Amino acid sequence: MPFSVYFLALAVFGMGTSEFMLAGLVPGIAAALDVSLAQAGYLTSAFAVGMVAGAPLMAALARSWRRRTALLCFLAVFVATHVVGGLTTSFGVLLGTRLLAAVANAGFLAVALTAATELVPPDRKGRALAVLLGGTTVACVVGIPGGALLGWRAAFWVVAVVCLPAFAGVWRIADTAPGAAPSDLRAELAELRPLAGVLVLGALINAATFGVFTYLAPVAAGVAPVPVVLLAFGTGCFAGVTAAGRLADRWPGRVVTIGGALLLVGWVVLALVADVPAALIGLAFTQGGLSFLVGGTVITRILHRATGAPTMAGSYATAALNVGATAGPVLAGALLGAGRTAPIWTAAALVTLALTLHAFRRRT
Structure with a gap:
């Protein structure tokens, strides 16, 4: 695997940590900046x-840029927003940096998904994506406890520092995978239309x-x-995305069909035995693994099949996953009053x- 893929994964890890760490930082930010918990939320x-x-907008903007130029710009903006966020005493400024950081994160991930697959042969795309998305799964494990342990200002600075080696x-990537001349944007979007079902599939799995x-x-x-349950889930996510790298290129249909069926059974069983400690911890691991096994395979299928949309495929995959990551918690939270297993x-x-x-x- 080219070394640059691992550096891309390091940046994705830092960006994912920035996203997940907010869950443990909201009370501290609210107190420090004299705003309510709802406002901090x-x-x-x-x-x-x-x-x-940000994913489709930034990918469309960067279509005429070389891969290196786009990735360096997005990474620089992301780091800068965390420096400003770590220094500011204004909630409005902090809110603006979070929005800008997310746009830069989305743009970076959209381009990185394509860049990583361009660095390897076609039959190793799944493995390259597994390494890249592995950064996100590790961020799941360390983001929340790490941010809470460091405190919010220190956490912002640590994220910025973690991303610095990724510049190298x-x-x-510049010499091995420069951006090609952009194709017609309308042609790329037309290429993606038949993949709408796969994008929805990815959004649903990620929402769950x-x-x-x-x-x-x-x-x-x-x-x-x-902490043990969260660690089990995060470790399972990492194992799942690693397995997706091995299986997605060979048997994508079987992984989605069989892995999806097992995932469904696992959620039902977990809901029924959530009061049993050992079962809860064990199923947290297996469900995290199956979730990222199936989800990682869906992303690989999108990039495999969207060869005519090299600049927009990664962006729409990124957007679909984040629609799921946003809608899932909202839906689960709305039903939480029905009982603590309602999210399951x-x-x-x-x-x-x-x-x-x-x-x-x-x-069909």
Whole structure:
């Protein structure tokens, strides 16, 4: 695997940590900047909006740029927003930096998804994406506890520092994978239209994953140590995306069909045995693994099949995943009043819908 892919993964890790760490930083930010908890929560919403809107917009903007130029610009903006965020005493400024950081994050990830696959032979695209997305899964594990441990200003500075070595890796991409002359944007969007079903499939799987992950702490409270359950889920995510790198290039259809069915069964079983500590911890691991196995495979299928849309495929995959990551927690939270296992049942319903869509697409 080219070394530059690992540097891209390091940047994705830093960016993912920035996103996830907010869950543990909201109270400290609210107290430090004299705003309410609800207002501080807008920081999470701003990041989510920036990720969803930023991916296609930034990818379209950067279509005429070389890969290195686009990645370096997005990375520089992301680091700068964290320096400003770590220094500011204004909530308005901090809110603006979170929105801008998310747009830069979305643009970087959209271009990085394409750049990583250009650095390897076609039959190793899945492995390259597994390494890249591995940065996100590790961020799931360390983002929340790491941010809470450091405090919000220190956390912003640490994220900026973590991203600095990635500049060296991105620079090395210049000679091996420069951006080609941009194709017609309308032609690229037309190429993506037949993939709308796959994009929706990815959004549904991710909605289920992050709907449960967001509320895993209240699900585990009083049953098993919350940090252990979160660690089990995050470790499973890393194992799943690694397995996707091995399997997605060879048997994508089987992974989605069989892995999706197992994922559905696992959510139902977890909802039924959530009061059993050992079962909760064990299924947190397996469900994290299956979620990223199936989700990672779906992303690989998008990039494999969108060869005629080299600049926009990664952006729409990024946007779809973040639509899921935003919508899933909102839906699960709205149903939380029905009981603490409601997020798990919500995930089961979303995966059921995803499998129904997958079966329909295979028949047509």
